[in-house]
Amino acid sequence: MAAGAPRIFVSHLAGVPVFDPNGDQVGRVSDLVAMLRVGRRPPRLLGMVVEIHLSRRRIFLPMTRVTGVESGQVITTGVVNMRRFEQRPTERLVLGELLDRRVKLVGHDGQAEEVTVLDVAIQQLPARRDWEIDKVFVRRGKAGALRRKGETLTVEWSAVTGFSLEEHGQGAESLLATFERLRPADLANVLHHLSPKRRAEVAAALDDDRLADVLEELPEDDQIEILGKLKEERAADVLEAMDPDDAADLLSELPEEDKERLLTLMQPDDAADVRRLMAYEERTAGGLMTTEPIVLRADATVADALARVRQQDLSPALAAQVYVCRPPDETPTGKYLGTVHFQRLLRDPPFTLVGSLVDSDLPPLAPDTPLPAVTSYLAAYNMVAAPVVDESGSLLGAVTVDDVLDHLLPEDWRETRRARLLPEYDPEAFGRLSERIARFLGTGRFLVWMTLTIIVWVLWNIFAPTSLRFDEYPFIFLTLALSLQASYAAPLILLAQNRQDDRDRVNLEQDRKQNERSIADTEYLTREVAALRMGLGEVATRDWIRSELQDLLKEMEERRDGHRDLFPQGADHRSDVPDR
Incomplete structure (x- = not known):
């Protein structure tokens, strides 16, 4: 390294x-x-x-x-x-x-x-x-020891x-510690993208309430998979911690034998609520409702109602209203008297009886009301929850808007909910437009145009005919326009500065890395050139061969000249040889 x-x-x-x-x-x-x-x-x-x-x-x-x-x-x-x-x-x-x-x-x-x-x-x-x-x-x-021990x-x-391509037993404490602040929907998204074995390990490490919240946000296939890998007693406890309507939807997807076995292991009261919900058609008010709304008697006070609304485990939709009924207080209740909205509770003194505040004009839903009618009801009355009452006038439960949306949205809405529910825009295009506006606000041209506009505005509304004046003294519209321009100018300029700072930081980082790579490349090339020169020093070049041949030719010519001096031209070197 x-x-x-x-x-x-x-x-x-x-x-x-x-x-x-x-x-x-x-x-x-x-x-x-x-x-x-x-x-x-x-x-x-x-x-x-x-x-x-x-x-x-x-x-x-x-x-x-x-x-x-x-x-x-x-x-x-x-x-x-x-x-x-x-x-x-x-x-x-x-x-x-x-x-x-x-x-x-x-x-x-x-x-x-x-x-x-x-x-x-x-x-x-x-x-x-x-x-x-x-x-x-x-x-x-x-394994299983407290995280701070050891x-x-x-x-x-x-x-x-022990790290290998095979999957061994693996805990989940560190992973859960990393994502401990995630909402149940976000943690469900993390679990959805894990392998089935890892998903089961993480689910086993969650407590019952947390796992129940996460299961409610998972697709049905993942719900069934996780529930099937839990021990039956643990699975029953998790189903008890879930909202009854979500538990009923999950159990309805299981085989009949598994469904009955889990219902038998659940607490009798919780199992009775789930069985009652499963008796209704799926896309009706009875099949969509929850059996745990806030139910109060008519002699309860506003203080009692607000204390119930403040319960942490209540969803915002259920906490938006309380239902006033005669005993018994658990669903199915006695005669349904009416609904008291949360805003009405805030407007009245704490000692006021809720029986005097009921909205009796709001019609309840029947348990066999189909899903389209339930949707129209919530939209027509601007409600986030609606009471469900049977023929005898007893409150059976309440349908919340989130349960309705679960059945209206496509099955894969959890995969793309942000892309579908939030408007999309191009951050780069918005940033470029903001920078252009911010730069224009800082130019002399903008000051000239703004000054001319103000002068024309004031003169027109002073000297023009009364019928043509649109902003007479004290020029309220002009003041509002200038205030609006000033309120937008500061964020736009700050946004442009932040984008420029980000570009400078990125460019600086890229320049630094480029310089490091250039230095490393230069050092590498220097070493290579030096090694190449050393290698070339031992190789015969064309100039070296030419010089060697020239030296050899010169030496041969010198020897030839010396040979001529020893044996002059025309001399018979055989004259000394005796005749035979």
Whole structure:
């Protein structure tokens, strides 16, 4: 590893924003994707799973598209593939599948002990853009022990065994600690994208109330899968913690044998409510209603009603009104008298009896009212909940607007609810327009035009005929227009400054990395050129061969001249030879 390369623990990257080179937020880091290697070689980090801003789409961001990784932000090259992320068999989610795993730590003496993985660290390789997981933060101690017990230490990846392509038993404490502040709907989205085995492990680590809230936000397939992997006693407890209407919807999807077995294990009162709901048609008021609205007697006071409304486990839709009935107070109640809205409770003294505040003109729904009629009822009376009363006048329950929406929206609405329910816009186009407006506000042209407009406005409303004046003294419309312009000018200028700061920061980071790469490339080329020169010094070049041949030719010519001096031309060197 490079000495100066920063090491980052992946738990610090969960949920951090991802920015493009212009400083606009692309999304947030949901997880990291790694590929395990043979033996004890550190895994290679392939990329990040990013949840796109303003939508629930999860995309894959390769590490080659990442120019900067810090604990507070991730910077990309700006080129993002919007295809939905699909995990491959050889890939592992770091947060979802590596944390909380029980592995073995091999000591210097060769002895192995079981430890729990709390976190892993990533670092960029030198002279390349590849990232690897090189450190593991573990805790000694038995599985299931309290998180604060046991020694913690950071070790090399090679010192740990038990990471393999097979899935072993894995806890969920670290993952739940990372997402402990998520709302049930957001945690349900995280569970939905985990593997089935990991999803079951996380569900087993949740308490009954938290798991019940999460199950209500999951698609039916995931609900059935998680419920089927729980022990029957635990499954019954979770069903008791769920809203009766949601529990009835879930049980109606199970086989008859499993349904009856779970209903038998539930508390009799809770099971009776669920059975009663399951007796109605699914897309009727009886099938949609909950059997746990706020029911009060006529002699209860406003203070009693507000105390019931303040209960933390009540949904906002159920807390918007109370239903006044004669005993018994549990559904099905005695005769239904009427509804008291939350706003009416706030307007009257605490000692006022709720029986004197009922809205008796609001007609109740029958249990066989179809879904379209229920929707029209809520829209016509601007209600978030409606009472359901049988033929005898007893209150059976209440239909809330969220239950109606669950049946009106498409089945995959949880996958794309933000994209469908929130307006979409192009952040980059909006940012460019805001910058242009902010720059225009700071020019002399704007001051000239604003001054001329004010002068014309004032003169027209003073000297023009009375019938043509639209803003006479004290020029209220002009004052409002200038106030509106001033109130928008400051945020626009601040937005432009923030975008410029983001661009400067990104450019500075890119320049720094470019300089580092240039220095590294220069050093590499210098070493290569030096080595090349040394190698060329031992190779015969054309000039060297020419000089050697010239020296050889010169030497041969000198020898020839010397030979002529010893044997002059015309002399017979054979004259001394005697005749035979």
